[in-house]
Amino acid sequence: MKKTLAHQLADYACALRFEDLSNKVVHEVKRRVIDSLGVALGAWKEEPCAIARKVALDFSAKHGSTIIGTTHKASPDWAAFANGCAIRYFDYNDTYLSKEPAHPSDNISAALAAAESAGANGRELITAIALAYEVQCRLCDAASIRARGWDHVTYGAFSTALASARLMKLDPAKTRHAVNIAGVAGAAMRQARAGELSHWKGVAFANAARHGVYSALLARAGMTGPAPIFEGQMGFEKQLGVSLGDVGEKFKGAPEMILKTSIKFWPAEYHSQSAIEAALFLRSQIGDLSQIKRVVIESHDAAVDIIGSEPEKWKPKTRETADHSLPYITAIALIDGEITDRQFEPRRFKDPEVWKFLENVRVERNAELSAMYPDAVANIVHVDLADSRRVTRRVDYPLGHAKNPLKDSEVEGKFNALVEPILGQERGKKIIEIIWKLDEAESVDELLRACVMKE
Helix, strand or coil: CCHHHHHHHHHHHHHHHHHHHHHHHHHHHHHHHHHHHHHHHHHCCHHHHHHHHHHHCCCCCCCCEECCCCCCCCCHHHHHHHHHHHHHCCCCCCEEECCCCCCCEEEEEEECCHHHHHHHCCHHHHHHHHHHHHHHHHHHHCCCCCHCCHHHHHHHHHHHHHHHHHCCCCCHHHHHHHHHHHHHHHCCEEHHHCCCCCHHHHHHHHHHHHHHHHHHHHHEEEEEEECCCCCCCCCCCHHHCCCCCHHHHHHCCCCCHHCEECCCCCCCCCCHHHHHHHHHHHHHHHHHHEEEEEEEEEHHHHHHHHHHCCHHHCCCCCCCHHHHCCCHHHHHHHHHHHCHHHHHCCHCCHHHHHHHHHHCCEEEECHHHHEEEHCCEEEEEEEEEECCEEEEEEEECCCCCCCCCHHHHHHHHHHHHHHHHCCHHHHHHHHHHHHHHHHHHCCCHHHHHHHCCCC
């Protein structure tokens, strides 16, 4: 009888070793840890991050995990949640585009929490992160679930459960039960990203990470979960109305999917990255912005559906809506000449003059760009001027894309811009040095101590 997908995933996770990873994959994991800690520390004081931290700080654990920026150890699942909120909140962590888009560095909060609690070393942490990327990205390749009303973070419950089980050194049977427990109660509604967005948009995967760690903890203690979780009569495929096909057959060789993911250069939803790049280029060509009469953004179906179609996108009332609005992001790049955290402050995205500008911004579908997706994440920005001229810029692979990757120095530069104002240059440099040597670390303790905020 053919093995179930849960069996295949468990066998793969338990057999994987650090020595199986290529040098490129190890290096890329380190880059993603730098990137993720940078955005987490940068967002540390933001409201939902502070809320999650406040809740987690009320509880301590004997074999706990550190809440980033503090010395407090909460239960590993709650640490994964609090830290996951910070990694994700700015919408500045990495991206994978496929049938189902995702932000696979979301898995890092679970891996860090499980690694610390289990006393894992740096090599084991790197292996677990590479595993989580592999699982989430291959599930995203297998089937899209958002059109059926389910959020992409649903796949994250499986990837974080497997990464946590790997770090806790669970055997294949207990690892499979961790997957089963994660799956039976891990489906997340797509409403988190529809209509007027809320804090939950930025913390939905943090909740999946919490659930993944929790599932592994229960399985370690002997809790069993229902099976077959994917193929069963009332299982994942039936409930979500999708077929995962032969995805289990993909888990044969060493993990490599992290190499196909992209790092964000600007703090906004990934489908807007090429539009930002195009808008900033055009701004330098236009000169007098008062001459702009109309902006037309040609985009692919995924971008239009996710960030360019709902009326709320033209009058954003929350940060979460603003950083998921293709018209707003493109317009504000033209107006301000930059995309930073400042562009997502209420006084900016609620500015009546900005809303007036947005009345003349249009989003259109482009069949050619749609056919190129997800290999390319292209946008074409046209700006019509008062003198009847039209200036145009097309970008297929924005800076940071897997086909146009950031240099190590640029990854460090992004980290420094986020962290130095908070921790200072020397402490930021120390964190980077620790991560580049992560495969030599006996534990994650030194790294987490380096991230403690100033009093």
